[in-house]
Amino acid sequence: MANRERGEVEFQSLGKTWTLKLGVNAMCEIEDATAKSIAEIGALLGDPKTATIKLLRTVMWGALRDHHDDITVKEVGAIIDGIGMNEAGRLIGDAFAAATPEAKEGAGHPPKATAG
Incomplete structure (x- = not known):
């Protein structure tokens, strides 16, 4: 089960439970993959x-790698x-x-991602 306190977000897809986590390692992998x-x-x-x-998919890939x-x-x-x-x-x-639970949207915290 995902632990929100540890920055984890759980969801269901393809009949399986997945866990996203944008920790330091995930962020570094995403930055490496995108050069941004x-x-x-x-x-x-x-x-x-x-x-x-493509960017949405890359970010999700990086965020899934901690648990998958x-x-x-x-x-x-x-x-x-x-x-x-x-x-x-x-x-x-x-x-x-x-x-980044202490961050507020608009104060350096990225807003909800949108897909084109």
Whole structure:
């Protein structure tokens, strides 16, 4: 079971329970994969004009790796297909919020992710 106090967000897709966590390792992997800072990623995902499906999938991949270390990007695409892009964006926004519970939206905290 996900522990919100530890920044974890749990959800169901493809008949399985998944846990997102945007810890330091996940953030570093996401930054490596995108060549962008977490702050840039949050801003891009928070704006429907700059949010891309590829970025959404990459962030979800990185956030899943803490609990599902062997997951592939292709599998993450299937997970997103199972829940829909809007739900994936909401979950990523929740994961950002859980990672920085003391932050307030608009004060350096990325807003809820949107998908184009």
